[in-house]
Amino acid sequence: MNTTTPWIVHKFGGSSVADADCFRRVADILESEREPRLAVVLSAARGVTDALLNLVALAERQDSQIRAEIAALRARHAKIAETLLAPASAQLYLASFDRDCHDIEGILHTVQLTRSAARNVSDLIAGYGELWSTKLFHRYLEERGQRGAVQWIDARQVLVVEWGALGPAVQWQESREKLHKGLPPPSPPPQAGEGKGGGVSTLVITGFIASDRRGVQTTLGRNGSDFSGSIFGALLDAKEIQIWTDVDGVLSADPRRVPDATVIDSLSYNEAMELAYFGAKVIHPQTMAPAVGRDIPIWIRNTFAPQKPGTLICAHPKSNLPVKGITNIEQIALINIEGAGMIGVPGTAHRLFGALREEGISVILISQGSSEHSICCAIPQDQSERAAAVVREAFRRELKEGQIQSVDVDPDMAILAVVGDGMAGMPGVAAKVFGALGEASINIRAIAQGASERNISVVVDGKHATRALRAVHAGFYLSPHTLSIGVIGPGTVGRVLLDQLASQSARLREQFNLDMRVRGILASKRMLLSSQALDLAHWRDELETRSVPANLDQFADHVRVDYLPHTVIIDCTASEQIGRRYQDWLSRGVHIVTPNKKANSAELSYYRSLREARRSSGARYLYEATVGAGLPVIQTLRDLRETGDDITSIEGIFSGTLAYLFNVYDGSAAFSQIVRDARQRGYTEPDPRDDLSGMDVARKLIILGREMGLELDLADVEVESLVPAGLEAGSIEDFLERLPHHDAGMRARLEAARGRNKVLRYVGRLDAQGKATVGLVELDTKHAFANIALTDNVVRFATRRYCDNPLIVQGPGAGPEVTAGGVFADLLRLATYLGARL
Numbered sequence: 001m002n003t004t005t006p007w008i009v010h011k012f013g014g015s016s017v018a019d020a021d022c023f024r025r026v027a028d029i030l031e032s033e034r035e036p037r038l039a040v041v042l043s044a045a046r047g048v049t050d051a052l053l054n055l056v057a058l059a060e061r062q063d064s065q066i067r068a069e070i071a072a073l074r075a076r077h078a079k080i081a082e083t084l085l086a087p088a089s090a091q092l093y094l095a096s097f098d099r100d101c102h103d104i105e106g107i108l109h110t111v112q113l114t115r116s117a118a119r120n121v122s123d124l125i126a127g128y129g130e131l132w133s134t135k136l137f138h139r140y141l142e143e144r145g146q147r148g149a150v151q152w153i154d155a156r157q158v159l160v161v162e163w164g165a166l167g168p169a170v171q172w173q174e175s176r177e178k179l180h181k182g183l184p185p186p187s188p189p190p191q192a193g194e195g196k197g198g199g200v201s202t203l204v205i206t207g208f209i210a211s212d213r214r215g216v217q218t219t220l221g222r223n224g225s226d227f228s229g230s231i232f233g234a235l236l237d238a239k240e241i242q243i244w245t246d247v248d249g250v251l252s253a254d255p256r257r258v259p260d261a262t263v264i265d266s267l268s269y270n271e272a273m274e275l276a277y278f279g280a281k282v283i284h285p286q287t288m289a290p291a292v293g294r295d296i297p298i299w300i301r302n303t304f305a306p307q308k309p310g311t312l313i314c315a316h317p318k319s320n321l322p323v324k325g326i327t328n329i330e331q332i333a334l335i336n337i338e339g340a341g342m343i344g345v346p347g348t349a350h351r352l353f354g355a356l357r358e359e360g361i362s363v364i365l366i367s368q369g370s371s372e373h374s375i376c377c378a379i380p381q382d383q384s385e386r387a388a389a390v391v392r393e394a395f396r397r398e399l400k401e402g403q404i405q406s407v408d409v410d411p412d413m414a415i416l417a418v419v420g421d422g423m424a425g426m427p428g429v430a431a432k433v434f435g436a437l438g439e440a441s442i443n444i445r446a447i448a449q450g451a452s453e454r455n456i457s458v459v460v461d462g463k464h465a466t467r468a469l470r471a472v473h474a475g476f477y478l479s480p481h482t483l484s485i486g487v488i489g490p491g492t493v494g495r496v497l498l499d500q501l502a503s504q505s506a507r508l509r510e511q512f513n514l515d516m517r518v519r520g521i522l523a524s525k526r527m528l529l530s531s532q533a534l535d536l537a538h539w540r541d542e543l544e545t546r547s548v549p550a551n552l553d554q555f556a557d558h559v560r561v562d563y564l565p566h567t568v569i570i571d572c573t574a575s576e577q578i579g580r581r582y583q584d585w586l587s588r589g590v591h592i593v594t595p596n597k598k599a600n601s602a603e604l605s606y607y608r609s610l611r612e613a614r615r616s617s618g619a620r621y622l623y624e625a626t627v628g629a630g631l632p633v634i635q636t637l638r639d640l641r642e643t644g645d646d647i648t649s650i651e652g653i654f655s656g657t658l659a660y661l662f663n664v665y666d667g668s669a670a671f672s673q674i675v676r677d678a679r680q681r682g683y684t685e686p687d688p689r690d691d692l693s694g695m696d697v698a699r700k701l702i703i704l705g706r707e708m709g710l711e712l713d714l715a716d717v718e719v720e721s722l723v724p725a726g727l728e729a730g731s732i733e734d735f736l737e738r739l740p741h742h743d744a745g746m747r748a749r750l751e752a753a754r755g756r757n758k759v760l761r762y763v764g765r766l767d768a769q770g771k772a773t774v775g776l777v778e779l780d781t782k783h784a785f786a787n788i789a790l791t792d793n794v795v796r797f798a799t800r801r802y803c804d805n806p807l808i809v810q811g812p813g814a815g816p817e818v819t820a821g822g823v824f825a826d827l828l829r830l831a832t833y834l835g836a837r838l
């Protein structure tokens with residue numbers, strides 16, 4: 001044999017050999033391979049190892065299901081054999097299968113009697129799956145005749161490992177000798193001219209199993225076939241190791257948790273190892289070790305899409321993204337030891353980990369503050385009770401004497417690990433991880449970062465594991481920022497907002513990686529819920545046909561799902577009752593965007609509780625559209641204050657309705673007529689008294705005043721109502737009927753103003769001392785407020801910097817389009833706060 005002809009190792013996982021079609025696919029892949037020397041390592045067919053181990057468990061429980069389970073395993077393999085193999089070959093295969101079953105029954109019988117299986121017994125049983133899959137495939141590949149002679153290798157005959165504390169240690173020298181002794185002489189090429197370097201050789205090798213030095217069968221641990229693949233790669237000095245599975249490569253996160261995960265094109269061995277250690281099941285962590293020393297590249301590829309390139313794992317990957325992937329390990333417990341007595345005392349950690357080691361409890365993560373006041377470590381959840389007991393025992397004296405205050409266990413935790421070589425020396429990565437978690441209102445219980453800086457691990461509540469994963473994944477632009485959105489009040493403003501979202505969402509997703517998912521719409525009587533994003537082109541029809549009775553609690557629970565990192569409720573109503581819910585929602589981490597003034601102008605104690613809820617949960621509350629609709633009024637005020645300016649006063653026309661009434665009222669028509677007219681055009685509330693009372697303007701002043709830090713309540717605002725005395729109660733019609741009786745009064749005020757060369761405007765005013773007034777005033781005809789159009793709002797900020805010439809914000813301040821636009825702008829602002837880059 002020409003020893004310079006290199007081997008390529010292909011390993012196929014259980015999902016790649018699950019049924020007859022899978023076997024066919026694997027054979028196709030191998031036959032399309034031009035390389036002459038292939039070593040093919042196979043796992044057991046999907047689920048078979050689990051089923052075999054379950055047999056052992058059944059035997060220990062003396063369960064009578066064993067025979068039926070064995071029969072099911074046989075039926076599954078028989079079906080594949082009968083589909084793929086020539087009848088005689090299938091028969092031979094099944095005859096040997098039956099002998100195995102007979103042996104298994106014998107072994108299990110002993111287990112049933114003793115009610116417990118020694119480790120080597122379960123190893124022996126577990127290993128049959130690989131024997132069955134490889135024997136079958138060996139026959140099949142040979143029958144297809146495209147790869148010349150195919151040799152079956154039972155890894156138990158060649159691979160020697162010794163189990164130690166760190167797992168199975170390969171006995172390289174011994175294994176190499178055994179393997180090379182048994183390697184085939186070169187076989188002739190199947191067709192003249194094919195196969196370079198002296199002939200075609202194909203080995204079919206059992207994954208997962210091996211023997212120890214005494215020749216007793218053992219395994220490489222669960223999912224160990226990847227390890228087998230790389231061990232055989234090293235033993236054969238392979239040029240390349242290809243690991244075939246059911247996904248397109250190593251993904252930036254587990255695709256079952258993060259559907260937007262993307263394929264990583266290349267990874268270093270170390271990165272792959274960290275990802276694997278922290279739960280990326282696609283590859284076994286030990287797989288890398290044999291390849292590293294010999295610099296053998298490992299490819300992860302998809303059996304079901306062999307045309308795709310897959311992921312390359314090698315010493316010097318091309319990609320230089322700082323973060324490559326994010327994984328999590330669930331079902332862990334956190335043990336925390338706390339006590340002032342540990343400070344400066346050497347050996348506490350030693351005793352803690354010594355005690356855990358004695359019990360065979362593996363420690364996944366360790367974190368200790370430099371004060372040495374506490375140490376915590378993460379361990380597998382199912383060992384937490386035992387762990388707590390041994391640790392308490394180990395520190396019994398200190399606990400009794402008070403040097404150690406407590407040994408606590410948090411049983412339901414998860415670790416989230418962010419992995420990437422490029423994080424080393426790059427500031428800001430940890431901040432981004434913590435920021436993304438903070439924005440998603442996820443509390444971090446413990447933190448660990450290896451000195452390699454290749455991995456930042458955090459421990460979070462197990463309930464939030466998936467949401468945490470998604471938030472951090474989105475934080476690094478590895479997937480779109482996803483907002484789960486609920487819209488309340490699909491009326492005038494809400495309807496337009498939904499249409500604006502419908503027309504913009506594709507663009508936002510494409511350009512900015514922003515995924516706005518409206519998952520619920522709540523109207524006054526009905527609501528529409530969907531687990532996916534609603535199709536906003538058809539929400540009206542769906543609200544008619546698919547809705548259920550409205551229920552606010554149910555609605556909020558639906559919109560706030562754990563698997564999406566962020567939830568926002570958009571309240572487009574003017575309802576006080578909904579405004580009262582904000583505190584609860586904010587404290588549960590739900591962001592709120594709204595044009596509804598009720599919550600922010602409610603009594604001061606409620607307003608304070610909203611701020612508090614927001615502060616404690618980290619949720620955002622945006623309400624730019626409560627004042628001046630889409631105009632940047634609140635944002636301007638904030639910018640002024642945040643940059644250190646002092647506000648002297650804010651004045652303005654804050655009501656589009658009242659602006660309109662006085663812009664139009666020139667005496668040629670009666671005031672009552674103008675009100676009627678405005679109402680018909682939709683410029684007023686259904687009941688015009690809601691505008692004329694001035695309360696709406698007063699609420700806006702309160703919102704601005706509180707934004708300035710003033711402690712204002714509605715009662716502090718002096719309001720001049722334009723609803724004549726006596727007309728406050730009664731029906732709308734009644735009011736409109738009787739309003740003309742008061743036209744003369746309004747007319748007199750207009751004439752008086754005109755006599756002084758002035759105009760009438762309905763103005764709100766607020767100063768730094770908290771004096772707030774709302775009412776009709778006379779203004780100079782040149783005044784900025786005297787020269788606005790239609791329903792324009794105008795707001796004038798007098799500040800220390802803008803003192804001679806005030807800062808004016810002016811423009812349409814009412815109407816569904818601009819109000820919805822203001823709400824939409826807040827929604828995008830929220831997305832940027834959450835890390836999206838617009």
Ligand code: ADP
Nearest residue numbers: 013014015245246247250251253254280281282
């Ligand atoms: P095989 O049977 O081929 O050994 P496994 O089921 O052991 O396959 O591993 C592949 C699975 O690993 C994928 O189907 C995927 O669900 C899961 N997985 C978890 N994390 C990742 C990740 N980061 N990248 C790719 N797959 C992952």
Ligand code: ASP
Nearest residue numbers: 043049208222223224225
């Ligand atoms: N069949 C073994 C298991 O399920 C090994 C493997 O599939 O990698 O653990």
Ligand code: MG
Nearest residue numbers: 013223281282
């Ligand atoms: Mg696997």
